[in-house]
Amino acid sequence: MPVLAQAAAPSSAQAAPAEPPNPLTSVKTLKCRFPAATSAVWKGGEVVAQAKTQEMLFEITAIDVQDGTAEFHGTAGRAYVSAVLSGWSIYFVESSIGQLNVTTVFAQENAPKRLKAVHSRHGYVQMQVGKYIAEPSVSQNYGDCEITG
Numbered sequence: 001m002p003v004l005a006q007a008a009a010p011s012s013a014q015a016a017p018a019e020p021p022n023p024l025t026s027v028k029t030l031k032c033r034f035p036a037a038t039s040a041v042w043k044g045g046e047v048v049a050q051a052k053t054q055e056m057l058f059e060i061t062a063i064d065v066q067d068g069t070a071e072f073h074g075t076a077g078r079a080y081v082s083a084v085l086s087g088w089s090i091y092f093v094e095s096s097i098g099q100l101n102v103t104t105v106f107a108q109e110n111a112p113k114r115l116k117a118v119h120s121r122h123g124y125v126q127m128q129v130g131k132y133i134a135e136p137s138v139s140q141n142y143g144d145c146e147i148t149g
Contacts, residue, residue: 022088022107023107023115023147024065024085024088024089024090024105024107024115025065025085027063027090027147027149028061028062028063028149029059029060029061029062029063029147029148029149030059030060030063030105030115030145030146030147030148031057031059031145031146031148032056032057032058032059032060032103032105032117032119032143032144032145032146033055033056033057033143033144033145033146034054034055034056034057034117034119034141034142034143035053035054035055035056035142035143036051036052036053036054036141036142036143037051037052037053037054037056037139037140037141037142038050038051038052038139038140039052039137039138039139039140040138040139041135042135042136054141056119056141056143057074058072058073058074058075059072059073059074059148060072060073060081060092060103060145061073061149063083063090064083065083065085065090067083068082068083068084069081069082069083070082070083070092072092072094072103079094081093081094082094088106088107088108089104089105089106089107090104090105090107091103091104092104092105097125098123098124098125099121099122099123100121100122100123101119101120101121101122102119102120103117103118103119103120104117104118104119104120105117105145110144111144113146113147114144114145114146114147115144115145115146115147116144117142117143117144117145118140118141118142118143119140119141119143120138120139120140120141121137121138121139121140121141122136122137122138123136123137123138124136124137
């Protein structure tokens with residue numbers, strides 16, 4: 001009886017390890033802290049960036065990535081924001097007249113149950129009062145958000 005030799009071929013059963021689950025798909029509440037920030041102003045035709053330390057705190061609740069909605073709770077009260085899950089990041093977008101705020105939370109831990117995050121603010125309302133002329137207001141804050149629900 002003939003014996004058939006079979007060459008060792010890579011098995012499709014040896015797949016790459018599975019990716020860990022994305023915690024952002026089921027998060028409902030985040031408590032965020034941003035201890036560092038940068039802002040910029042325009043002076044004499046040049047952009048001047050300034051780094052600073054601060055303690056910005058806020059909470060994002062009622063997060064529904066299927067509906068694309070969430071509630072932002074900060075020092076100015078509550079605002080309804082858009083929630084956009086894209087890959088391994090979730091973006092919370094708030095816009096009002098002359099203002100756009102974006103908070104990005106990454107599915108990467110900074111510490112246990114705390115995800116790296118950045119909060120950006122961009123605003124400008126054109127106005128002049130006497131010699132005062134309003135300037136654009138821009139800042140970016142760096143910190144993390146704790147998954148609390």
